[in-house]
Amino acid sequence: MSRTDSALDASQVARARALLKTPERHDPMWPALVAATALAVTSVVFATVMVLAPPLQTQHVVESAPG
Template sequence: MSLTDSSRDRGEFARCRGLLDPPARREPIWPALAAATALAVSSLAFAVVMILAPPVQTEHVATGAPE
């Protein structure tokens, strides 16, 4: 009997190993999509508020100070 002869079937071992491997877990896309949507909405809201806000009016303290 030669060394390559064996009572074990290589095909069956490969099938068993394939059955023992856990299935690949897929990452859910919804949390990342929700975070990106929230960030986009908040940044657009901030931009609109900054555009529509009235300008800041300042006056110099030195002009109103008594001499």
Template sequence: MPTADSALDADQIARARALLVRRKRPERTWPVLAAAALLAVSALAFATAMILAPPLVSEHVAHQRAAQ
């Protein structure tokens, strides 16, 4: 009596299973690096804008008119 009770060829079934196994794709690092670079550039731009912005001076018009 044969060891395989199936009419299918065991070698072909093993080959089909091997073909169906998904290959692992390497993880891409460029999206992560692009996001980090974008955040770094935007943080530097925001810091530059805060440094170069004129200082806030708030004086009420009523105080200026009273002094004159």
């Protein structure tokens, strides 16, 4: 009997090895993309509001100071 001869079925051994192999864990990408998109949209909105908002003080402090 040679070394390549075996009483085990090769396909069944391969199936058993595949079942015993630990599954690879893949981290989902969508939470990071949602967070990055939210941050980008928020920063653009704040920048737009900052440019379009009227100034809080419309006259110079020196002109309104007493004396």
